[in-house]
Amino acid sequence: MTTPADPAPPRRPRTVFRGLDGILLLDKPQGLSSNQALQRVRHLFRAEKGGHTGSLDPLATGLLPVCFGEATKIAGGLLGARKAYETVARLGITTDTDDAEGQPLRERPVPALSIDQIDAALRQLTGRIRQRPPIYSALKRGGEPLYAKARRGESIEIDERDIEVHAFDLLNAADLLDGQLENGASPTLRLHIECGSGTYVRSLVRDLGELLGCGGHVAELRRLWVDPFREPRMWTLPALEDLREQAGERVLEACLLPVEAGMTSWPSVRVNEVQAQRLGLGQGLRGPYRPTGQVVILDEHGRGLGLGEVDGEGGLRPTRLFRWAAATGKPAAAATG
Structure with missing residues (x-):
């Protein structure tokens, strides 16, 4: 007489990912690689796209900024931070x-x-x-x-x-x-x-x-x-899991910082609505803008539009715009820089 086989353990439901933008200041636990920690929180938030900024060894704990969605476009700048x-x-x-x-x-x-x-x-x-x-x-x-x-x-x-x-x-x-x-x-x-x-x-x-x-x-x-997170409010994995289970996904999202929070220590320039439209079309602006080199482009309300480059003559060209900035681009033939 054969004994029935033990039932297979229930499969974990497949994660349905979604577009999500923001920065999580994760307190990485000991024993996980940075990529393992990233994947844990990416599944927890159901974030379609994610990356971390600067690896920590499995032995190490502490601040691991995790970028979701459009925030991954500034991850390279955070890698080089103090x-x-x-x-x-x-x-x-x-x-x-x-x-x-x-x-x-x-x-x-x-x-x-x-x-x-x-x-x-x-x-x-x-x-x-x-x-x-x-x-x-x-x-x-x-x-x-x-x-x-x-x-x-x-x-x-x-x-x-x-x-x-x-x-x-x-x-x-x-x-x-x-x-x-x-x-x-x-x-x-x-x-x-x-x-x-x-x-x-x-x-x-x-x-x-x-x-x-x-x-x-x-x-x-x-x-x-x-940098620029000198006094970070970090979140542990257990705390995030508890929030998700007890309070729901909407409250979990409140743990994220806006993309702009990762750019506060970088030089920035501001543009008006018409100029933002031209940048969204991939067109440059005559300026003059300062300082020379890579800058953060902000709209009139201080919202980040992406990254740009100011040349030696003060002209501004977009290099990596966020999704919402590119979406504002529309024909603006009469616009001036």
């Missing part, structure tokens, strides 16, 4: 990933260190410096992430590159100084970092450990803010 982190560096052990998720490569005793010695090493890693990114990183070579090559055991050489570290400060070194560690644990330093685009905190901690003569790796990492 960022701040708090990290815990564990001294005495180097790993192949430069963080706690990697395999230990070398263990060394931690020498007696003074605050002055630590501060001196931090100063060497502040300002415009050269940095070698981690081998296990999302940087691509030949169209493939370096971490994929590293996992296959391929030999990888990575060139140093210029980065900007605006601040690298010691917050706490209590267990290093009081010597009250138990069970042979290695001492830690709690550090604050403010840096520009392309900086790897893991590499900073690795290089700090070498300057201190003992090596080190990132044990904890949290991103505090990303």
Whole structure:
């Protein structure tokens, strides 16, 4: 006699995506990649199009701006923004990933260190410096992430590159100084970092450990803010899921910031209704507009129309308009710039 097979688990309903515009300030949890976190919230909001601005390692937590819909058009500008982190560096052990998720490569005793010695090493890693990114990183070579090559055991050489570290400060070194560690644990330093685009905190901690003569790796990492979101109201995944379940989709949407919130620190120009129509047709304006270079284009009411470029003569041309700006374009032969 055969026993009936267990019933198959119920299938999750297929997500019906929709057009949705805005920016979510997500508090990424530990253990998820940035892309996994993005997909979770994209399905939660049913957003047709989404992207994140600047990857966080699975070990890391904290601010991950997620752009939905038309906000993805400004994601590149947020990628290059100044960022701040708090990290815990564990001294005495180097790993192949430069963080706690990697395999230990070398263990060394931690020498007696003074605050002055630590501060001196931090100063060497502040300002415009050269940095070698981690081998296990999302940087691509030949169209493939370096971490994929590293996992296959391929030999990888990575060139140093210029980065900007605006601040690298010691917050706490209590267990290093009081010597009250138990069970042979290695001492830690709690550090604050403010840096520009392309900086790897893991590499900073690795290089700090070498300057201190003992090596080190990132044990904890949290991103505090990303320009222009200096005091972010972040949302955790559980909080968003609870809102969706208990209050509904309309309330969930209220967690989103408008697209304009991501452009507040960029130079901007304002145009009137007729000029906006010309831009919507892809036509340039004579101006004069200032400053030269990439600008945010705003209408008379301060609503963002998209991105533009001001040339050396003050002329403005549209480079990437939002959907609603392009929709305003209509014949305007009599209009003047």
